[in-house]
Amino acid sequence: EPEVTQTPSHQVTQMGQEVILRCVPISNHLYFYWYRQILGQKVEFLVSFYNNEISEKSEIFDDQFSVERPDGSNFTLKIRSTKLEDSAMYFCASSGQGMSNQPQHFGDGTRLSIL
């Protein structure tokens, strides 16, 4: 069964540094998402991406965040100047075609630790 893959599984970064989290969505999916889960808290929506542009974003997704689909397979989340509170699990997800009810398929996440 096709799956969403995320790299790295764990990223340790100094505060203030830039970090790029990488995802390879399921190949025929058209919608891509990033979520984060701070330890002990709920999964929070960050952003959705369709047709090479952001379709929706939450209040969390401020100017320090950006997303990109640099080629036909990768989907990246960049955090420009990391803060301690950015430490969390970051999940990428993708879903199929159209706006019909399609479940999202998640990767196993990248644990981001900011020192």
Next chain:
Amino acid sequence: DQQVKQNSPSLSVQEGRISILNCDYTNSMFDYFLWYKKYPAEGPTFLISISSIKDKNEDGRFTVFLNKSAKHLSLHIVPSQPGDSAVYFCAARVTGNQFYFGTGTSLTVIP
């Protein structure tokens, strides 16, 4: 702003019995609801979903019930198996592509 709430952080059930996980929501504009299961060190895995035009959807041992007037969603697992032990999240979507997740319920199925 917790639009989706799972008020029980944990639940223990004997193997073979029914597990009932509950979820409440506040936004009457939600049109699609999902349940995900999550094991440690893995991402959420889709289990079952329901559109707001239905009140029940069944898939094998899993049934989701939607009560729109009460803004309540539940997941029934019967019979429960030890492999069902995981954290269960409910999620809901307003028309569009923004999904809201609950805080999760940790289910333990006791052999």
